[in-house]
Amino acid sequence: MITTDVVIVGAGPCGLFQVFELGLLGLKAEVVDSIRQPGGQCTELYPDKPIYDIPAVPVCTGEELTAALLKQIEPFGCGMHLGEEVAVVRKNDDDTFFVETGAGTQFIAKAIVIAAGVGSFQPRPIRLPGVDEYAGKSLHYRVRNPGQFDGKKLVVLGGGDSALDWVLELVERAERITLVHRRDE
DSSP states (O other): OEEEEEEEEOOSHHHHHHHHHHHHTTOOEEEEESSSSTTTHHHHTOTTSEEOOBTTBSOEEHHHHHHHHHHHHGGGOOEEEETOOEEEEEEOTTSOEEEEETTOOEEEEEEEEEOOTTOOOOOOOOOOTTGGGGBTTTBOSSOSOGGGGTTOEEEEEOSSHHHHHHHHHHTTTSSEEEEEOSSOO
């Protein structure tokens, strides 16, 4: 059982900056995120995409923003519980909260901050028999290294902005690229 002042649900930019703000007030935080690395969507979906709307920073990538935030919170020694989802939240009689993750990590906290952005990012796996043998080889749910697609024939499936963003990112690298989108827009 981990006792802390605050449990922060979400290790994206808002959750990481919350660690900093709480630290300035002398409060201890523990961060829980379903993604296995800090940074949220910035590192999961757009690690190399330029970001232009961070106050006082003209331009940076998702990875650069995350690295700067992690450096900023180092002095506060927060716990990071990555690859875990919050499964139970219960208010105790003494006005503290009991929080438990699906992995069994348990917390007692005085407060909970929800900094989950658009929610837990989970790719929707293709449901076909035998598809798992292609995962990480010719089937990818995330782009970690755009260079691995140089000269390849690609099909990008998706209904959100990230599908179009990755097509625009990879169009100069790929031999041919096709976007399959679930809407007409």
